[in-house]
Amino acid sequence: MKLLTHNMLTSNIIKGVTKGFPLGIQVSKLEEKSVDFNPDFVARMIPKIDWSALKQAASDVGKGDEIPADIVPQYEQNEDFLKKAHHVLMEIEVIEGELVCPESGRKFPVSNGIPNMLLNEDEV
Amino acid sequence: MADSGKESKKGQRKVEKKLSKLRQNLKEKEEILHSDFPTLVLCVCNGGLDNSVTYSEILELFGGSEIKCDVIMIPQKSYCFVSYDSINMSEEACKRLNGSKLAPTESRKNEVILYTLFVKEVPKGISPSNVLPPGLILLTDIISDKYAAEIMESVNFDAEENSVSQQLKHRRVKHYGYEFKYSINNVDPDEPLNDRIPVIFKHLLEKLLEKKTIKFYPDQLTVNQYQPGQGIPPHVDTPSAFEDGLVSLSLGSQVVMEFRHPDGRHLSVLLPPRSALIMTGESRYTWSHGITPRKSDIVTLPNGRLTLIPRGVRTSFTFRKITGIKPTVQVSEQHTPNIPCDESTAVELEKLHVNKVYEEIADHFSGTRHTPWPNIVGFLNEQPDSSMLADIGCGNGKYLGINKTLYEVGSDRSFNLAQIVQSRNYQVYVGDVLAIPLRENMFDVCLCIAVIHHLSTEDRRQRAVAELLKILRVGGKALIYVWAMEQELNKVKSKYLKKNKNNESADTNTDDKNNATGYHGNTDVNSKAFELDNVTDCKENAEKTDEESNSDNVCNIGDKIDEVLNTDKENIDICDNEIEAGNSSENTNPNMSQKLHVHVNRTQFQQQDLLVPWQLKNGKSSKTRNENTFHRFYHVFTKGELETLCIKAGNCRILKSYYDQGNWAVVLEKL
Numbered sequence: 078m079k080l081l082t083h084n085m086l087t088s089n090i091i092k093g094v095t096k097g098f099p100l101g102i103q104v105s106k107l108e109e110k111s112v113d114f115n116p117d118f119v120a121r122m123i124p125k126i127d128w129s130a131l132k133q134a135a136s137d138v139g140k141g142d143e144i145p146a147d148i149v150p151q152y153e154q155n156e157d158f159l160k161k162a163h164h165v166l167m168e169i170e171v172i173e174g175e176l177v178c179p180e181s182g183r184k185f186p187v188s189n190g191i192p193n194m195l196l197n198e199d200e201v
Numbered sequence: 202m203a204d205s206g207k208e209s210k211k212g213q214r215k216v217e218k219k220l221s222k223l224r225q226n227l228k229e230k231e232e233i234l235h236s237d238f239p240t241l242v243l244c245v246c247n248g249g250l251d252n253s254v255t256y257s258e259i260l261e262l263f264g265g266s267e268i269k270c271d272v273i274m275i276p277q278k279s280y281c282f283v284s285y286d287s288i289n290m291s292e293e294a295c296k297r298l299n300g301s302k303l304a305p306t307e308s309r310k311n312e313v314i315l316y317t318l319f320v321k322e323v324p325k326g327i328s329p330s331n332v333l334p335p336g337l338i339l340l341t342d343i344i345s346d347k348y349a350a351e352i353m354e355s356v357n358f359d360a361e362e363n364s365v366s367q368q369l370k371h372r373r374v375k376h377y378g379y380e381f382k383y384s385i386n387n388v389d390p391d392e393p394l395n396d397r398i399p400v401i402f403k404h405l406l407e408k409l410l411e412k413k414t415i416k417f418y419p420d421q422l423t424v425n426q427y428q429p430g431q432g433i434p435p436h437v438d439t440p441s442a443f444e445d446g447l448v449s450l451s452l453g454s455q456v457v458m459e460f461r462h463p464d465g466r467h468l469s470v471l472l473p474p475r476s477a478l479i480m481t482g483e484s485r486y487t488w489s490h491g492i493t494p495r496k497s498d499i500v501t502l503p504n505g506r507l508t509l510i511p512r513g514v515r516t517s518f519t520f521r522k523i524t525g526i527k528p529t530v531q532v533s534e535q536h537t538p539n540i541p542c543d544e545s546t547a548v549e550l551e552k553l554h555v556n557k558v559y560e561e562i563a564d565h566f567s568g569t570r571h572t573p574w575p576n577i578v579g580f581l582n583e584q585p586d587s588s589m590l591a592d593i594g595c596g597n598g599k600y601l602g603i604n605k606t607l608y609e610v611g612s613d614r615s616f617n618l619a620q621i622v623q624s625r626n627y628q629v630y631v632g633d634v635l636a637i638p639l640r641e642n643m644f645d646v647c648l649c650i651a652v653i654h655h656l657s658t659e660d661r662r663q664r665a666v667a668e669l670l671k672i673l674r675v676g677g678k679a680l681i682y683v684w685a686m687e688q689e690l691n692k693v694k695s696k697y698l699k700k701n702k703n704n705e706s707a708d709t710n711t712d713d714k715n716n717a718t719g720y721h722g723n724t725d726v727n728s729k730a731f732e733l734d735n736v737t738d739c740k741e742n743a744e745k746t747d748e749e750s751n752s753d754n755v756c757n758i759g760d761k762i763d764e765v766l767n768t769d770k771e772n773i774d775i776c777d778n779e780i781e782a783g784n785s786s787e788n789t790n791p792n793m794s795q796k797l798h799v800h801v802n803r804t805q806f807q808q809q810d811l812l813v814p815w816q817l818k819n820g821k822s823s824k825t826r827n828e829n830t831f832h833r834f835y836h837v838f839t840k841g842e843l844e845t846l847c848i849k850a851g852n853c854r855i856l857k858s859y860y861d862q863g864n865w866a867v868v869l870e871k872l
Contacts, residue, residue: 081628085640087639121586125643190623201636
């Protein structure tokens with residue numbers, strides 16, 4: 078699971094959970110996979126994602142230092158920023174671990190890079 | 202016929218043109234291969250029962266007092282076959298009669314022009330083949346004439362004994378050992394009959410046991426007596442009720458038995474009198490068998506000649522060993538759950554007949570899903586760069602990675618399918634379409650291919666669409682595909698579709714009301730939204746639709762429909778009057794305890810909610826048990842139903858809706 082994917086996941090499917098975002102990450106295995114840098118693509122992703130959630134996710138997996146706390150002005154032209162964002166969004170993958178609902182504490186296992194977001198019948 | 206040479210030439214050209222068209226049609230639609238060289242068999246186009254041409258007319262014209270020939274008329278066909286003893290004779294007749302005319306008669310308003318062609322091969326269903334389905338054993342002359350006569354005497358249908366005897370719609374039946382109850386398609390092991398299998402069969406059965414043709418000495422016998430023209434619908438003997446190795450002894454007349462595999466293979470097997478047919482392994486558990494109601498069979502003689510043998514009275518003796526498993530315990534071909542009427546039964550049904558099945562068949566399923574569909578690829582490729590896409594129910598990820606400019610997340614309910622997606626380096630999570638764990642108003646594009654038809658109540662299907670809309674941003678688009686009840690729309694005009702549809706309704710006994718209103722009620726809605734897509738390119742595509750399963754389940758059934766149609770004309774007329782009825786696609790079942798049917802391959806859908814068998818290949822040997830057949834639940838959509846569902850689901854408008862290879866599709870925009 079890339080952190081960009083993590084940025085889209087929520088646990089608001091649980092009964093009683095309203096926002097369920099961002100999910101906390103408890104990681105036991107992390108991998109870094111090289112992905113071709115496409116500045117245009119990253120620049121177009123920035124407004125779609127929740128930056129503070131990305132920053133928190135990066136911190137959760139021990140990579141909090143690799144991106145700034147806020148989106149820099151005129152980031153479209155800032156290759157250094159886009160490269161950092163690219164690395165954190167696209168190249169860091171959670172392989173084993175758990176995603177934690179911020180409201181209920183419910184944990185969703187991540188195994189072989191695949192989050193299991195299924196709920197039990199009584200949670201829906 | 203013509204006066205001048207010029208006109209004759211012109212006439213000849215016309216005949217030639219007509220013939221080449223006919224050859225093509227016969228090959229494509231009827232599986233009849235013509236031969237450029239003379240053969241012993243002629244196909245006489247327009248000389249069939251469907252054109253009100255009679256057997257005696259053809260016999261007189263093609264044979265007469267001097268020439269000997271056989272005429273084979275086939276019900277509901279516009280052609281017939283004539284077979285000769287020598288090539289000279291068939292060649293002469295072909296030349297003499299090609300283009301000849303039959304004058305109108307009382308039953309035939311117009312004159313008929315006959316066209317003659319030499320035939321290399323007749324359709325499979327008409328003439329039996331030498332190939333047998335795997336596991337099928339045919340032992341001819343298994344008993345002597347004398348033994349056969351003794352058996353027939355001992356099983357006297359006319360004298361009502363203590364044994365259970367009844368007249369079914371299509372045949373007479375008598376049971377020994379245990380009664381086979383047609384209401385549940387099973388036997389009750391706790392209720393043995395007083396009449397055990399008569400001792401007269403001991404000799405035969407012990408012989409089979411000795412030869413190891415069968416593993417168990419049977420304890421249940423069903424005797425069926427078929428009059429000419431009677432048959433039995435295609436079926437698989439209840440797997441849970443009987444052990445492997447079913448023995449069927451044929452006495453009296455020969456008959457042709459039809460075997461069909463879920464992948465569409467079809468073999469006709471000639472059962473001569475005094476033969477024993479033993480169904481084991483695949484032929485017992487996977488292939489269905491049945492007898493087409495006909496009054497005669499076309500049989501290939503050793504010299505390659507086709508001939509027509511009229512059917513007489515045939516008595517079949519089916520010996521089976523019961524498993525002792527009480528009925529209602531297992532889901533079998535014939536013993537299936539009900540169509541769910543509430544949420545909890547729906548969840549249970551889908552667990553068993555969707556989620557579990559996909560886990561089990563994931564590898565094989567994935568192996569049959571290679572080629573993306575052109576219309577879906579087209580949709581993906583028209584999305585702007587860097588769009589965010591969620592593929593809900595992505596299966597093996599067949600549609601991921603097609604447009605490389607997108608950011609894509611796939612999801613599936615199956616862990617095993619998700620593993621396959623992950624191994625292909627796509628982003629994926631395991632999740633349910635009814636609880637999509639993605640942020641709201643986030644996605645630009647959403648795919649949901651062949652998913653919603655696995656949900657077993659209308660409420661759940663509607664909620665699924667609402668979930669898709671939930672994750673889309675305003676202006677975002679969703680492409681949804683579901684399996685269609687109508688499987689012949691692309692080929693044929695709407696008139697045919699209407700017939701087709703009516704046929705379905707007419708053909709169903711218990712749920713025809715459902716289907717009729719479900720469909721007809723929607724015609725108005727559809728006519729605006731409906732847009733027949735160009736599907737011809739897809740036809741070249743080797744792979745079938747996602748949901749045609751691993752087989753030809755739903756392909757090429759047009760001819761079959763035609764045949765059924767002709768037999769069900771009365772019902773069709775009744776249904777025509779109901780077109781205006783109803784105004785909603787709501788298919789809530791008035792009959793809550795309605796049974797789910799197991800879909801019979803290559804037949805029209807009998808109901809909208811059904812179980813479709815998936816035959817697992819390369820699995821454990823199916824010789825011991827029926828372990829390799831899985832049943833997936835489907836709700837097949839009628840025309841317009843998907844659009845109505847989406848509009849009911851909420852804030853969206855339909856940008857496009859179309860029919861694509863047996864599926865209904867919509868493109869939605871979130872409002």
